[in-house]
Amino acid sequence: MExxxxxxxxxxxxxxxxxICISALYGLFVGAIPxxxxxxxxxxxxPVTFFMDPVPALAAIVTMEAMAIFxxxxxxxxxxxxxxxxxxxxxxxxxxxxxxxxxxxxxxVDVTVAAIGGMMGAVILIAxxxxxxEIAMRFTSFEYFWLACIGLSCxxxxxxxxxxxxxxxxxxxxxxxxxGVDITLGYPRFTFGITDFLNGFTFIPAMIGMFGVxxxxxxxxxxxxxxxxxxVQTQKLFNGIGPVLRKYRLNVARSGxxxxxxxxxxxxxxxxxxxxxxxxxxxxxxxPEKYGTGHIEGIVDAGTANNxxxxxxxxPALVFGIPGDSITAIVIGVLFMKGLRPxxxxxxxxxxxxxxxxxxFIFANLILIPFGVLAIKxxxxxxxxxxxxxxxAILMFCIVGAFAINNTTFDVGVMxxxxxLAYIMESNDIPVAPAILGIVLGRLLEESFMVSMIKSDWDLxxxxxxxxxxxxxxxxxxxxxxxVIAAWRGRRRVAEQVATEEAVCEPKxxxxx
Amino acid sequence: MRVSNTAIGLFLIVFAGTVLVYVQTFPSLDNGYPGPALxxxxxxxxxxxxxxxxxxxxxxxxxxxxxxxxxxxxxAGLINIGLMLAVILAYIYLSDLLGFMxxxxxxxxxxxxxLGVKTHWSLVLAVGLTLVIYVLFAKILxxxxxxxxxxx
Numbered sequence: 001m002e003x004x005x006x007x008x009x010x011x012x013x014x015x016x017x018x019x020i021c022i023s024a025l026y027g028l029f030v031g032a033i034p035x036x037x038x039x040x041x042x043x044x045x046x047p048v049t050f051f052m053d054p055v056p057a058l059a060a061i062v063t064m065e066a067m068a069i070f071x072x073x074x075x076x077x078x079x080x081x082x083x084x085x086x087x088x089x090x091x092x093x094x095x096x097x098x099x100x101x102x103x104x105x106x107x108x109v110d111v112t113v114a115a116i117g118g119m120m121g122a123v124i125l126i127a128x129x130x131x132x133x134e135i136a137m138r139f140t141s142f143e144y145f146w147l148a149c150i151g152l153s154c155x156x157x158x159x160x161x162x163x164x165x166x167x168x169x170x171x172x173x174x175x176x177x178x179x180g181v182d183i184t185l186g187y188p189r190f191t192f193g194i195t196d197f198l199n200g201f202t203f204i205p206a207m208i209g210m211f212g213v214x215x216x217x218x219x220x221x222x223x224x225x226x227x228x229x230x231x232v233q234t235q236k237l238f239n240g241i242g243p244v245l246r247k248y249r250l251n252v253a254r255s256g257x258x259x260x261x262x263x264x265x266x267x268x269x270x271x272x273x274x275x276x277x278x279x280x281x282x283x284x285x286x287x288p289e290k291y292g293t294g295h296i297e298g299i300v301d302a303g304t305a306n307n308x309x310x311x312x313x314x315x316p317a318l319v320f321g322i323p324g325d326s327i328t329a330i331v332i333g334v335l336f337m338k339g340l341r342p343x344x345x346x347x348x349x350x351x352x353x354x355x356x357x358x359x360x361f362i363f364a365n366l367i368l369i370p371f372g373v374l375a376i377k378x379x380x381x382x383x384x385x386x387x388x389x390x391x392x393a394i395l396m397f398c399i400v401g402a403f404a405i406n407n408t409t410f411d412v413g414v415m416x417x418x419x420x421l422a423y424i425m426e427s428n429d430i431p432v433a434p435a436i437l438g439i440v441l442g443r444l445l446e447e448s449f450m451v452s453m454i455k456s457d458w459d460l461x462x463x464x465x466x467x468x469x470x471x472x473x474x475x476x477x478x479x480x481x482x483x484v485i486a487a488w489r490g491r492r493r494v495a496e497q498v499a500t501e502e503a504v505c506e507p508k509x510x511x512x513x
Numbered sequence: 514m515r516v517s518n519t520a521i522g523l524f525l526i527v528f529a530g531t532v533l534v535y536v537q538t539f540p541s542l543d544n545g546y547p548g549p550a551l552x553x554x555x556x557x558x559x560x561x562x563x564x565x566x567x568x569x570x571x572x573x574x575x576x577x578x579x580x581x582x583x584x585x586x587x588x589a590g591l592i593n594i595g596l597m598l599a600v601i602l603a604y605i606y607l608s609d610l611l612g613f614m615x616x617x618x619x620x621x622x623x624x625x626x627x628l629g630v631k632t633h634w635s636l637v638l639a640v641g642l643t644l645v646i647y648v649l650f651a652k653i654l655x656x657x658x659x660x661x662x663x664x665x
Contacts, residue, residue, distance in 0.1 A: 164563055168567075184549060221587070221590030391624070400646050403659065409609070
């Protein structure tokens with residue numbers, strides 16, 4: 001209770017409130033512009049928050065992400081382009097309703113369920129994190145090694161598309177962490193005599209490159225969206241929303257839970273949560289035939305889930321230091337740079353930081369509705385902001401942000417290299433998210449392994465000696481074998497199908513001959 | 514900018530091979546236990562396996578070995594990317610000489626004009642954003658910016 005009061009007093013200062021409001025507007029703007037993602041917004045915000053105290057810095061990021069994920073719905077409904085990947089699951093549905101002249105209604109529902117979903121995610125975070133932290137208190141380097149393995153494996157397993165390319169992305173991220181002084185002997189690895197490399201890749205410039213510069217590169221190649229949008233009828237925005245919420249209250253509850261738990265999975269963020277919630281919604285709906293024609297049910301589900309996922313992603317981030325999505329990955333990297341190691345110790349040593357995150361989440365979701373309405377009203381103007389002015393501005397922010405962290409142009413070079421790398425990766429369907437998790441967790445993985453090995457005099461079985469460690473180890477092995485089993489079962493199913501088809505066809509062929 | 518899976522796979526195999534050879538120069542721990550070389554070596558082996566997997570996938574799908582296509586990117590788009598990268602390089606090499614107050618508006622102006630923004634709007638962007646960044650970083654956050662030879 002005492003901590004909560006401290007946290008409230010930390011948040012309720014004019015300076016912090018002002019920062020929250022500015023980051024809310026920033027989040028709404030970035031979220032509403034197609035092609036600019038919430039992760040990019042975080043990467044660009046980090047150089048600014050880096051120089052602030054932890055409480056306003058974390059509050060700024062939490063508020064910004066909540067706003068950005070909702071705002072992604074605005075261009076989805078107005079021009080059928082998702083503002084962030086998290087709104088992609090239901091753009092067609094939203095746009096179909098807009099064409100029926102109900103854009104105001106869709107966006108009204110969007111903002112309401114986003115706030116409810118976000119609040120559910122926050123409540124689960126607040127309830128679950130301390131319980132898990134109790135368990136995490138007893139963890140040693142063995143358990144942390146397995147946790148890092150589980151986190152990294154999840155990030156590969158949840159990638160859309162080829163698992164092999166997800167793995168390659170992860171390896172790229174892990175390999176980047178081997179640059180610099182090694183932890184066992186202090187030997188400089190892959191530095192090639194460059195002193196700037198001794199501490200490894202500087203994290204923030206690398207993130208700005210991977211999410212900022214690569215986005216700019218993608219955006220300047222296309223024609224951009226020629227958005228001709230009319231204003232939304234926002235007079236009676238919340239008319240008819242009450243009955244919708246009452247009718248689909250079970251959907252909201254289900255999707256809030258689904259979104260939060262998908263958010264907790266390392267590497268799976270709001271976008272995957274929205275896709276799963278949408279698919280479940282269609283599966284369990286009484287009117288599945290209406291999906292795709294402008295039916296609000298799927299929007300309610302997916303719109304709740306993506307905002308709920310944000311709170312979920314902070315659970316493993318705060319408790320274990322394992323990021324739940326790309327945004328928390330960036331936050332963890334920054335906390336490390338500030339000497340704050342996320343994990344159960346935060347709960348004992350600096351609980352006010354924890355409570356500040358909690359309260360920021362609740363506060364952000366409370367102000368989501370008024371700020372969201374403002375964004376809906378100005379949505380069509382935001383979409384008219386000329387892209388050819390926006391891109392130079394973003395690129396300049398990237399450069400100055402990368403420079404500012406250590407005051408060196410070397411970091412600008414790191415940003416450039418990482419930007420090109422991420423651009424090439426994405427162009428070849430290699431996802432970037434596993435690489436980010438690799439960059440954040442690589443050191444933890446190597447350190448916990450090496451420490452455990454030196455402690456046990458290179459006896460590999462110690463990883464299974466402690467009961468918790470053994471359980472985590474078994475989970476890891478199951479995760480690793482799951483794609484193999486899935487592939488094998490898939491192949492067997494095909495073989496069975498072929499066999500039954502042959503059995504059916506053979507008599508007919510005989511008859512014919 | 515897509516290349517074939519086979520080409521990516523081959524690249525990864527070569528990369529992994531180079532790493533495996535290079536980490537042999539790393540020292541090991543007492544009693545000959547692996548030290549700094551262990552983690553890069555494990556990663557290199559995984560890179561090697563992933564590379565072989567990609568080559569295998571690429572061959573099985575029967576794609577061209579040296580496929581290189583720009584996809585939907587036009588020539589103009591490619592030049593735009595080049596300009597963006599050149600701007601970053603210019604910042605790396607010129608900021609110590611020219612300083613923030615000259616270089617930032619200059620680069621902004623070049624980018625905006627190149628992307629087809631009207632001159633007066635380009636000027637507004639160049640001057641306005643330079644001031645915003647200056648106030649935000651140098652005045653509010655108290656972060657030094659590159660001042661250049663003239664101390665601006």
